[in-house]
Amino acid sequence: MQFAGEEKPISPTSDPKSPTGSELLCNLHSEKLRLFCLEDKQPVCVVCRDLKKHTKQDFRSIDEAAQDHTEELQTALKPLQETLDDLNIIEQTCDQTAEHIKERISQTQTTERQIREAFENHHQLLQDKEYAGITVLRVEKELQSQLMKQKIEKISREISSLSDTLGAIEDEPKSEDISFLQNPAHTAGSTPGLRSADRCGQTPGQHAVQSLGEYAGVCGIQFCDSGPQHCPSRSHVV
Structure with missing residues (x-):
């Protein structure tokens, strides 16, 4: 809603007669926007500058205002650029750290594999020694058992022979003393x-x-x- 005597906000329009079509015109006066009002923060034409509304207001040329605005923007963007640079450095550091962690993980896995292989080899060696020791003990026990068995069999044969001899001697008639004494087998x-x-x-x-x-x-x-x-x-x- 607009009151009587109040100017409409200036909305720049393109100049169709311009060769490039890039020059903007004031929508109130159809004049080229050559100035920039520092208070209203908008471009105006020379006619707008002379209006009562813009009395005691400062103006800059479009080029100067654009330059000032560019410098202000660069000043405002400088902390952001510094922050961006810091973030890039942090990202690079994180990438290096991540790569270092990957290398450490790979080294750790290699070390774990080597430890596991060494333990398995040592365990296998202990098993081989255990098997060899048990085998030697079993062989020794078997040999001892065989030797004892042979010795017992020999003793049994000797006992049987002695028993037979003693039995034959004891069975000789007591009355035949002379023949008994003359028998060489009885001495x-x-x-x-x-x-x-x-x-x-x-x-x-x-x-x-x-x-x-x-x-x-x-x-x-x-x-x-x-x-x-x-x-x-x-x-x-x-």
């Missing part, structure tokens, strides 16, 4: 695994001892005239 020196031994002790009157041969020290039993006696300290090995 202690010719009986396999048996021989006459000294007295078990030093006390006179004790029965003579018959030794179990090489196994006398194993079982700790000796045979005297009256039967088997425990006399490990006096055993004799054939």
